[in-house]
Amino acid sequence: MSFVTTIAEAVAELDRYDAIIDVRSPAEFAEDHMPGALNWPVLDDRERHDVGLLYASSPFEARKLGAALVARNIARHLETSTSGLPKNWRPLVYCWRGGQRSGSMHWFLGQIGFRSRQLTGGYKAYRAQVREDLATLPARVGWQVLCGRTGSGKTRLLHALAAEGAQVLDLEALAAHRGSVLGALPDAPQPSQKAFDSSLWAALRALDPARPVYVESESRKIGRIAVPEALLAAMRGERSGCIWIEMPEAARVELLLQDYGHFGADPDTFCRALDGLVELRGHARVAAWQAQARASDWAGVFAALMREHYDPGYERSLRGHFPALAQARQLPVASADARTLKAAAQALLQA
Numbered sequence: 067m068s069f070v071t072t073i074a075e076a077v078a079e080l081d082r083y084d085a086i087i088d089v090r091s092p093a094e095f096a097e098d099h100m101p102g103a104l105n106w107p108v109l110d111d112r113e114r115h116d117v118g119l120l121y122a123s124s125p126f127e128a129r130k131l132g133a134a135l136v137a138r139n140i141a142r143h144l145e146t147s148t149s150g151l152p153k154n155w156r157p158l159v160y161c162w163r164g165g166q167r168s169g170s171m172h173w174f175l176g177q178i179g180f181r182s183r184q185l186t187g188g189y190k191a192y193r194a195q196v197r198e199d200l201a202t203l204p205a206r207v208g209w210q211v212l213c214g215r216t217g218s219g220k221t222r223l224l225h226a227l228a229a230e231g232a233q234v235l236d237l238e239a240l241a242a243h244r245g246s247v248l249g250a251l252p253d254a255p256q257p258s259q260k261a262f263d264s265s266l267w268a269a270l271r272a273l274d275p276a277r278p279v280y281v282e283s284e285s286r287k288i289g290r291i292a293v294p295e296a297l298l299a300a301m302r303g304e305r306s307g308c309i310w311i312e313m314p315e316a317a318r319v320e321l322l323l324q325d326y327g328h329f330g331a332d333p334d335t336f337c338r339a340l341d342g343l344v345e346l347r348g349h350a351r352v353a354a355w356q357a358q359a360r361a362s363d364w365a366g367v368f369a370a371l372m373r374e375h376y377d378p379g380y381e382r383s384l385r386g387h388f389p390a391l392a393q394a395r396q397l398p399v400a401s402a403d404a405r406t407l408k409a410a411a412q413a414l415l416q417a
Contacts, residue, residue, distance in 0.1 A: 069176060071183045073191040076158055083183075085157040089171045090189065094162070098260035100192055101268040106143045108136045108167045136170050144174065153179045160185035160192065193260065196267045203270040204300035211301050213283045213384055213394060214311030216246065216376035217318030217325075217368070219402040220282045223311060226404075226411035227280050233273055235281045240265045243289035244325065246376070248339050250289060252328040262291045280414075283308075283384060302387050308394035309414065313402070315369065321402040322368040333359045347375055 080086075086103040088095050091114045095105040109117065113135050121128035148155075157175065161168035164187045175182035185191065212220045221238060228234045238245050241262055242254045250256075257265070273279055281301060284293055300306065313321075329336040337356040344352050351374065358367035384391055395417070399410050 069172070069183060070164075070186050071158070072186050073195045076183075076185055076192075077195060080158075082156070083158045084155050087157045087159045087171065088189070089159060089161050089167050094189075097258050098193075098264055099189070100160070101264055104147075106147065106171065108139045108143075108161075108171055110139075113139075132166075136167065140171055140174050143171075144178070148178070148180075151180070154181055156181040156183070158183050158185055160188045162188050163190050164188035196263050199267055199270070200263060200294045201296045203267075204294070204297040205303075206275045207273050207277075207279045207300075209301045209303075209306040210278045210280045211283050211306055211308050211388065211390075212280060212311060213308050213388065213391065214313065215318065215380060216372055217322045218311045218313040219321060219399055219407060220311060222321075222402050222407050223399070223410060224280060224282055226407040227414065229408070230411045230415055232411070232415055233277050233279045235269055235273070235279055237266075237282065237284050237293065238288060240269065241288040241291040243291065245284060245288045247342050248326060248329070248336065250339075256289050256291055259291060263294075266294070266297075278307075283388065285383065298387075302389070304390075306388075306390060308388055308390045309397050310391070310394040311397050311399055311410075313399045315372070317399075317401040318372060319365055319368050322372075323364055324402075326364075326368070329359070330362070330364060333362070343375065 076083075086100050087106050088099045088103040089106050089108045090099075091107050091109055091111045092105060093111045095103070095107070099105070109132070117128050117132040117135070120131060157180065159168045159172045159175065159182055164185055168184050168188060172182045172184040187194075212223060214220050221236070221244075224234050224236055228236075238249075240257075242251055242256045243249045244251070256262075283301070284298075286293055286295075286298065326336075336359050340352050340355055340359075355367050355370060358364075358370065397410060397414065400406055
């Protein structure tokens, strides 16, 4: 029986592993890791740095130091993390390239009697698989793209559709950003690009190609996260359909007041974000918006931003990117309250 596995083999049976163990350092793990992986570092960040530094002058001494550190760290993981695990426990173990770090952990687990498997090529092979799949997976499904002006409840409708059992892909949730110049979340930083790619990869793999997938219209970037070109092409392609959400301006302003209410306690951050619009909209107009914010006229500034910035730019961009927009289904939504959105979701799914 082989105790190593390729990335293609691992991906084909991911749900058959009892755990995925990433033995890279915490910093490597934090940047990105296989979905659901646990971090059992055999070298912490400082230890990895010290061993690498020593290796440049004395590979032999570096190997001695590294071996001692790895052995101690593996012993600690075995003592603290394997208690109560059955003998037939089957983990997949990986490091950066499927070398000594994962090989050491895999060997110890195997000696205990666990059914450990080591990933050939490690994280590097996994990352290559993610890039390859992100270029092909989006074309497997039919997309229903929710379009509508800023504040028309696209994201909330997406959540309502999910609650009704529809397949959805929430790109803004994966990117931890609302997708506009004001879209940074107050309590959650954006993931790395690689981590976003991993989350998207896992979400796309879970979709049923036989059922439609609802997604919100997005530009090429959500904050600082780039949306894969293949996904954008599929969303804008011939197999996709568009749904235009029409909501009254007063209801849109109310939604923005709710979504961006955190700026009320921090108008300076709001104003700094608007500085990014000076080149596009001019100093005078941006200064007027900033003055409204500092005067706590939030309803006024959001209404002005919609009319003077978001709506013209969004509709111009949408017409250029979504040929199906001309045949879009019109969906009037009176407000963004939960009952109204539930009814709108049900109407979409029953059509």
